[in-house]
Each structure stands twice: as C-alpha cells, then as structure tokens.
Amino acid sequence: MGTVPTGVRGLDVLLHGGFPQGSTIVVEGAPGTGKTTLGMQFLYYGALQDGEAGMYVTFEEFPDQLYRDMLAFGWDLRKLEREGMLRVVSMTPDVFMEQMIEPGGLVEKLIRELNCRRIVVDSISLFRYGAAGEEEHRRMLYRLRNILRKLELTALLIKERDAANDETGGFEAYIADGFIQLGLKRQMDKYRVRTLEVLKMRGRRIREGEHVYRLTENGIRLIPARSMIEDLALLNGQTKVATGIAALDELLEGGLAGGSVYLLDTNSKANYKYFIASILAGRVRAGEKVLALLSSFLTPEDLDKMFALQGLSMSRLAQEGQIYFIEHYTRPYPPGCEANVMDVGTLNNEEYRRVVEEKIGSLVAGGGSWFVYYDLNTVIAERGKDYVTKYFAADSAGVKALGMTMMVLCNFSEIGSEVSAFLERTSNGVIRTWVDGAYQYMQVVKSPNGVISEPYVVETTTRAPFMRLT
Ligand SMILES: Nc1ncnc2c1ncn2[C@@H]1O[C@H](COP(=O)(O)OP(=O)(O)O)[C@@H](O)[C@H]1O
Ligand SMILES: [Mg+2]
Structure with missing residues (x-):
C-alpha cells in the first residue's frame, strides 16, 4: 500500500511517511483547533510537492472567508485552482451526497476532470441534520466511505468534536481507516497547548500519545514527542x-x-x-x-x-x-x-x-x-x-x-x-x-x-x- 504525505512534516514522522493511500481519515476537534487548516494543508502541499490534485468540499455557503484565512498561511488557493490542482466546492450536504451517490454525478465528474487523488470534506457533522434518524445517518456515512474507496481517494473527513463519544469518535471513526483527534490542553493552569493524537490508522503502527502542534505563519507544525521516538526505535x-x-x-x-x-x-x-x-x-x-x-x-x-x-x-x-x-x-x-x-x-x-x-x-x-x-x-x-x-x-x-x-x-x-x-x-x-x-x-x-x-x-x-x- 502506498503512502500519501500529509503536508505536515511531523505528522508524516508519526505515521511513518503519511496516510495509507486511498484511506479515509476522520479528523475531529473542537472549533478553532485547526481542522480546516490541516485539511487545506494536506491539499495544498499535496498539489505543490506531490503533484496530486485535490478537492475541498465545504458546506459553508460563502467560502470567501476560507480563501482569505488560507492566504494568511501563504496559500494562494485561487492560483492552485487556476492551475487545475485544486477545486473548492461549496454545496449543501444533501446536494453533495446526491451528487456523490449518482454515478457520473457532478462530484465524480469534477474528480475525474482534475484527476483528484485527495479530498477533504468539511465537515461531516452536518450530515446529521440532513438525516431522518441515527440509522439513516449511519447509512449515509457508510455509503460515503464506500464511494471514496471506489474512487481511490485519500480522504480527510472533518468532524466537529462530539462530547457524547469523546474518546471513540463514534460511528464515523469506527468505519474510517484512521482517526485523528485535535485538542486544546490546559497546561500549568495558564497556557493552552494544541495537541494531536492518532487514535487509529489502519495498516500503520501508530505512535501513541499526544503530540504538540502549533499554528504558524506556514500552517500546522507538529513536534512529535521525543521520548516516544526513542522508545519506538527500540521497539x-x-x-x-x-x-x-x-x-x-x-x-x-x-x-x-x-x-x-x-x-x-x-x-x-x-x-x-x-x-x-x-x-x-x-x-x-x-x-x-x-x-x-x-x-x-x-x-x-x-x-x-x-x-x-x-x-x-x-x-x-x-x-x-x-x-x-x-x-x-x-x-x-x-x-x-x-x-x-x-x-x-x-x-x-x-x-x-x-x-x-x-x-x-x-x-x-x-x-x-x-x-x-x-x-x-x-x-x-x-x-x-x-x-x-x-x-x-x-x-x-x-x-x-x-x-x-x-x-x-x-x-x-x-x-x-x-x-x-x-x-x-x-x-x-x-x-x-x-x-x-x-x-x-x-x-x-x-x-x-x-x-x-x-x-x-x-x-x-x-x-x-x-x-x-x-
Ligand atoms: N497565521 C496564523 N497564525 C497562528 N494561528 C492562526 C493563524 N491563522 C489562523 N490561526 C488560528 O487557527 C485557528 C483556526 O483554525 P481552523 O483550521 O479554522 O480551525 P477549525 O477548522 O478546527 O475550526 C484559530 O484558532 C486561529 O486563531
Ligand atoms: Mg473549520
């Protein structure tokens, strides 16, 4: 199985090179933890360094803010779009699922047009509101994962933190190949540090524990915890x-x-x-x-x-x-x-x-x-x-x-x-x-x-x- 660099160097170190190719990864975190940034960084560096085109699906009605926010990291999304390496798509969750399910539908057409290898969906939490009940919600997620697999896309599914199943990531994490949690931890009563934890990654031996990351002017920078590196070298x-x-x-x-x-x-x-x-x-x-x-x-x-x-x-x-x-x-x-x-x-x-x-x-x-x-x-x-x-x-x-x-x-x-x-x-x-x-x-x-x-x-x-x- 191939490896897809994540766009975050330290995360690549944690994952022994990156995400397994074609896998579906759920990224969960509270608002402001950096999920959108991580998703975009994955696509931006994928296009720039690995020559892989990507699609960003946002359920925001007006994605202008997204372009502006990412420009603060020096990522010119419009330029990538002009070069045919990125497509930001704004639609409702219902339309997205409709188009996704339909063979040859709009989403699939765009993916083929750009030869997309990566996709980010921001965020799948909104599916819940469109679904009639829990059962339909699950069916939808399951279906989405299968389509992503069929299209051989390496996918990040962004999910808002859910207090109900804080530890496990719920059904979403269960059906996904990988589950990453972003958090904000209080330290010494005063400081807040951003932490990333890989709780699941099919086909990869994962490095347990919380790793500190920072939001810098170049995006997310993750510093793998040192002791773990040494332990693992021994293991x-x-x-x-x-x-x-x-x-x-x-x-x-x-x-x-x-x-x-x-x-x-x-x-x-x-x-x-x-x-x-x-x-x-x-x-x-x-x-x-x-x-x-x-x-x-x-x-x-x-x-x-x-x-x-x-x-x-x-x-x-x-x-x-x-x-x-x-x-x-x-x-x-x-x-x-x-x-x-x-x-x-x-x-x-x-x-x-x-x-x-x-x-x-x-x-x-x-x-x-x-x-x-x-x-x-x-x-x-x-x-x-x-x-x-x-x-x-x-x-x-x-x-x-x-x-x-x-x-x-x-x-x-x-x-x-x-x-x-x-x-x-x-x-x-x-x-x-x-x-x-x-x-x-x-x-x-x-x-x-x-x-x-x-x-x-x-x-x-x-x-x-x-x-x-x-
Ligand atoms: N240039 C920057 N330097 C440092 N932090 C930034 C920068 N730009 C945005 N942020 C921070 O990034 C966070 C927003 O990240 P975002 O990816 O939108 O989070 P989420 O999608 O999880 O809500 C905010 O906390 C914001 O303060
Ligand atoms: Mg966001």
Whole structure:
C-alpha cells in the first residue's frame, strides 16, 4: 500500500511517511483547533510537492472567508485552482451526497476532470441534520466511505468534536481507516497547548500519545514527542545510528537506519566536514568501528583535528583497531595510524575493487559493528564515473548485507542527473546540504521511513557537533 504525505512534516514522522493511500481519515476537534487548516494543508502541499490534485468540499455557503484565512498561511488557493490542482466546492450536504451517490454525478465528474487523488470534506457533522434518524445517518456515512474507496481517494473527513463519544469518535471513526483527534490542553493552569493524537490508522503502527502542534505563519507544525521516538526505535528492533545533530536525528526517528546506505549530496561550497566528523566521532564513541575513505577536502589532518576538538585521538583509535582508512593520495596520517591505512592510489580499478572487498571481508570477520564513510567524489575522480555506475549498486548491497551502515558523500550537480538518479534509487536515504547566498541549508530528501523534510538552515556552533539545524 502506498503512502500519501500529509503536508505536515511531523505528522508524516508519526505515521511513518503519511496516510495509507486511498484511506479515509476522520479528523475531529473542537472549533478553532485547526481542522480546516490541516485539511487545506494536506491539499495544498499535496498539489505543490506531490503533484496530486485535490478537492475541498465545504458546506459553508460563502467560502470567501476560507480563501482569505488560507492566504494568511501563504496559500494562494485561487492560483492552485487556476492551475487545475485544486477545486473548492461549496454545496449543501444533501446536494453533495446526491451528487456523490449518482454515478457520473457532478462530484465524480469534477474528480475525474482534475484527476483528484485527495479530498477533504468539511465537515461531516452536518450530515446529521440532513438525516431522518441515527440509522439513516449511519447509512449515509457508510455509503460515503464506500464511494471514496471506489474512487481511490485519500480522504480527510472533518468532524466537529462530539462530547457524547469523546474518546471513540463514534460511528464515523469506527468505519474510517484512521482517526485523528485535535485538542486544546490546559497546561500549568495558564497556557493552552494544541495537541494531536492518532487514535487509529489502519495498516500503520501508530505512535501513541499526544503530540504538540502549533499554528504558524506556514500552517500546522507538529513536534512529535521525543521520548516516544526513542522508545519506538527500540521497539522496532532496528538499530539507529545517531548523527549527533539533534534536529536531524529527530527527523530520522533517532538517526540513520543501521545497515542502510545514505547519500550526502553536497555542493562544492557547502561545509560538510563537521557533519562527517560529528558522525564518525559519535560512532567510535558508541563503540562502533569506522572505515573511512576521506576526500581531498576532508584530509586526514582535518579529521584528526576535529576528533581532537571532541576529545578523541585518531592515533589511539587506530591503535585500538577502531578506525581504518582507504587512501588514494598517500597523504600523511597521525603517528600510529600507518598499519590501518590502505594505500590504493597505485592500484588499477580491478585491483582496487578486489583489495577493498578483501579488506572489508577481513575487517568484518574481526567482529564488531561497522560504519563506512565513502567519498564518492574521490572515487569518481580517481576511478571514473563508469566505475561507479558499474559497481556502486552491487558494492553497496554487499556492504549492507554485511550489516554495515554507509554514508556516501557525492555531488549530484557535478556528476550529472543520470548518475545522480541512479545513486538516489540505489540508496536508502539522501541528505542534501548546499550553500545559497550567505546560508548553508540541509534537507532530508529521501529516507527509509518516507520522511522528506523541509530545508533547514545550518548554523555553526562553538561546541560539538559544531552545527545546529534551525
Ligand atoms: N497565521 C496564523 N497564525 C497562528 N494561528 C492562526 C493563524 N491563522 C489562523 N490561526 C488560528 O487557527 C485557528 C483556526 O483554525 P481552523 O483550521 O479554522 O480551525 P477549525 O477548522 O478546527 O475550526 C484559530 O484558532 C486561529 O486563531
Ligand atoms: Mg473549520
């Protein structure tokens, strides 16, 4: 089953990527909690980022206010409508149901016209007034859900909070695939915090508990509760490899997934040295062993200095068998490292591949958990692009099969779109960092949990890990 990003990054984290494709989700909350905003955010970013058209059904007589309210978040709905990516439809609940039930009716026609993948109905609470009794009301809801399924739409059904069945969400939540509750909680008698709770999500292991969200000038921003992230990483049985950078680890649900291959895509101006040094230092501190192929920008001397700043001695780590190097440029290493440096500069491609493979085999046979840092720019420069297209997929699969986690540095803009697309497909995750003007940015553009982040600004700090994402 596919996954549909929700438009709210933190919610995607909670849901392991988003809503199950084609599911019907009930969103319940008191007035003013942000249901309409959540619904529109789902459609707006669906159109903008995922290229999926959407329909917003409102039972308000005059939806002008809706356009104005959403413009406050910077969402120009009219523009999306002109581009054929959104349709705001205003009708009464009766007419909506009539048109929905009728095969080839107005609603279905519009959905097909725009090729809508998403729909929001705001709000289904109004169905109750149109229905003759509880039984008819239920029949209507059941029918609606079946039609939405048939049309293969991922649907958000907005529901006003109902004091009668506060906990369960009533029949609506019962027949839906998912149920999300928005709330306002009093905190310390004074403050009110907005909380979101996922009470049901078919096909997804959910993260229990209330998560705090805020309404910002860009819409809803949800901050998944931290302790839960850690707990779940353990429950998962999947090891997480912390990057040491708080915001990034949070995005990655505790860190890089162990036994996976990640690409770090940089442009030539971006400073990634601290990032790499922070990860490697974190790994050896966690008792892991590291195999590194350093770039011409990040020299052995650089790494030695950055380790020293974090209270680590590269010489000692080498002597204790915790760090090994593949070296193309016969550069000097700190004293005591010699035995752990494999000079490969003079080897031809076949010899290089065989020697590295053998070395990795013997290192892994020695036991322990391994982290590989591999500078692909150097490999491309020294071994050629063809070497990478020919062997990268097989070699990274081999490294993964040995249970090693690998971070591969490369520069997509330099190696061209074809090879980049190939690398991106081959890896489990892609983190991008680049410089634009006076700022450096970082963004997770692919990850095993399906999370794609917004770009963060990279700030340098005076203490390890020497950088912070804001
Ligand atoms: N730019 C903004 N920044 C912060 N809060 C906002 C902004 N615009 C609207 N809000 C708040 O959002 C809430 C309305 O959200 P809405 O999605 O209409 O809720 P609901 O549909 O659940 O009634 C109100 O509490 C309002 O104060
Ligand atoms: Mg509303």
